[in-house]
Amino acid sequence: MAEEVKLFGMWASPFSRRIEVALKMKGIQYEYIEEDLSNKSPSLLNYNPVHKKVPVLLHKGKPVAESLVILEYIDETWKQNPILPADPYEKAMARFWAKFLDEKLWPAAKKVVLSKGEEHKGLIEEIQEHLKTLESELKEKKFFGGESLGFVDIAANIIFWLLVVQETLGLDILTEDKFPGLHEWNHRLLDDAVFKECVSMERLLASFKVRFGALTASK
């Protein structure tokens, strides 16, 4: 069956890596196109003229953009290994938490990287508030999705980027003593064969150290 699936992505973008996790979890064959974000391809600009961003999924020539929208599209199109729960209420909860991750945790994590020493304290407190909320949502569960990795776990991949940031800048944000549940969850995700392939922690650390490591001097 010639079901052409292409993914325009970037290895260091958590939003792009989310899509790779979903495609691999479902065993979908796809062609991957690595974008140079400082020199975006005409194809990318053509397929996502509104935001001009990765990831973009191209399926049978039709583009889908925005990572959470793409995840839902993948789940609805390829029904094996479902990512979202079937129950409408559970689905609404999953969507809520994914949105929380993108709209609350991610912007705060980004700000930390771009800010100087004195600003760190307030930002760290803000991030830890969000982590506390996530820790209590995770509770005793193996994954946010329950027994198996689901939509929220995939969206929560941005926590790994936070771990890279904290190690690069020498900050204590997500620690085992403060967030034992999330700490365990991290390890469980990194043990997952598919997820592990889509994080590249060492490469991220190396890249972040080069770009942001110098900022630790102002601490």
Add this chain to the structure above:
Amino acid sequence: MANSDHIVLLDYSVSPFAMRVRLALAAKGVEYLIKEEDLTQSKSSLLLKVNPVHKKIPVLIHNGKPVCESLIIVEYIDEVWKDRCRLLPADPYQRAKAKFWADFIDKMVYPSGYKVWAANGEVQEAGKKEFIDRIKMLEGELKSNPYFGGETLGFLDIAFLPLYYWFHTLETFGKFSIEAECPKLVAWGKRCMEEEFVYTSLPHPHKVYDLVVDYKKKMGI
């Protein structure tokens, strides 16, 4: 299911986010109780209990279980009452397009609109230009259809319609004409306003203006 359902909406009549939920419930003919929050006063203990994370309206409480975030609530309503008036199309690609544009409205259109009604000077001017540029992109999505949902009102129509009801408010504060720039969009809004489930759910655009003036005064904006 119908008779044993208990549905409460934590609402604020002029909030465009709450308006989306009222539209969706009305489209599906679902009966519910409104609990109006006064956003100019401190938040009620019920709101803090059912939405501890964001402490915002709208919140739909369905048989005691709260659902938050307006677009998530609209999708939830569509999935629970799936036997009537389908809001999202069946085809995954069409669904993805509708969700993409609804997300665009939240991320790109609302923040610009805010600058128009809540700011002044250079910030407001920049907001006006941004707002028009962005809603023009949405206008393009109508193509030759009467509604964003095609032949009938759907998810994206409901996502955008409350903002149409705010056009008069934005035009008055911004001193500009949206109709001059986006006639197709205004025609779409007028078409939607003719639907009974729409005009019975939303305050008239002139009433929206009065409510926003009052809100601004009380909040010192």
